[in-house]
Amino acid sequence: MQEPKAYDRYSRQLILKDFGPAAQEKLRKGSVLIIGAGGLGCPIIQYLVAAGVGRIGIADHDKVSLSNLHRQILFGVEDIDAYKVDVVKRKMHAMDPAVDIHCWREQWMHNHCLEYFPQYDVIVDATDNFASRYMINDAAVLTGKPLVFGAVSAYEGQVAVFNVRPKGGGDAVNYRDLFPDPPKDGEVLNCSETGVLGVLPGIIGCLQAAEVIKLLTGIGMPLANRLLTYQLLNQSFFTLQLSPHPESRKRLAINAENFLATDYVRLCQVPGEGVMELGVETWHQQRNEYLLVDVREPDEQPRLDEMCSALHLDYVQMPLSSFSPDRLPIPAQGSLLMVCKSGRRSARATAMVMNNRPDIPVFSLKGGVDAMIESKIL
């Protein structure tokens, strides 16, 4: 902070009331681990580096794809197929060569949490699935680290700060105090299934970055024990006061061994193993033996009716959000084949049919509509 250049660089926040060189120094000495370098992660990383946070860790095993670009605005067409963390590191070093950045390109797992959480001041959940969110939450509780949570759903977003005692007093809460058990896979849709307006994760990511800066510097009132919900369509914020849930402590990992033994992916999986999956090619060869049941929501594209009428296939729509096995037509011959975008919701629908209508033979189309497109059937 002694060099005049540094003063110039951060002058607009240094002159802020209640900020000054002391807060700037806390940022420089601060360290933040961001898991997920997608829609939420991009703005979080950019603003934290710009603000002068000294050490940043970034984990993401994905590569940049064309459909990322509308919301992950750190990336351009020249970055497609490159690892996100490699692009982020290069661009952040261009923004500030002094920032210390460590990246992980592998899938973030239990052992990463236990090894690296203790090395950072603040952990940021910028992931896009419940298995990761519950794993990160439990690890943050176990390692006693502040966790800045952010998530989006269509036109709405949520932000909260966990494992931090509110300034007014009281016990700190974590994500399990909101929802003690994870939803099952497919029960709550993610961005690739419901869609998202690009600016929304930008807004939520900026709110998360603001919480990180408050935690590192001590300014303001972090969202400890509060859940902030943002609604883009009417530009409104709604804040809920959180309190410890009696079931939360029973669900948390009690020690490192217990945590390492928890299979978070399985916790979020569809109940009812034994769902029979059918590959796209097999279905296509024997397509007249199946009644296709599209369990996607009515607005989801591409629609299947044209293909079905061209191929003379029986086809019904029954979105998972209002799915009722009792209302399913009984196929005159052959079986029901559930289909969704990726094969996750159709597996759930298949399990529901198996439980409620054991008389009907039912399968789930593996890979869903995505697989139909990939194999050029659709």
Place this chain on the structure above:
Amino acid sequence: MIEVLFFGQLTDITRISSLSLDSFSDTDSLVSHLQQRFPDLAKAKYMIAVDNHVINSAISLKPGSRIAFMPPFSGG
């Protein structure tokens, strides 16, 4: 009267984000009324907040209460 708010994907079920209802004695009776009106709500995952405080078990409701139904969000 009480005000009921729905967030996130719950509005896919209810098709509305808020509604006003005559008073209910407690949150349990409100939930069973809403599940009759919107049957798929029974299958949905959400938490309930009364006057901006999340509740973990049923509590009594007063006229003018605002009850929020909040699901988990997963996208990023």
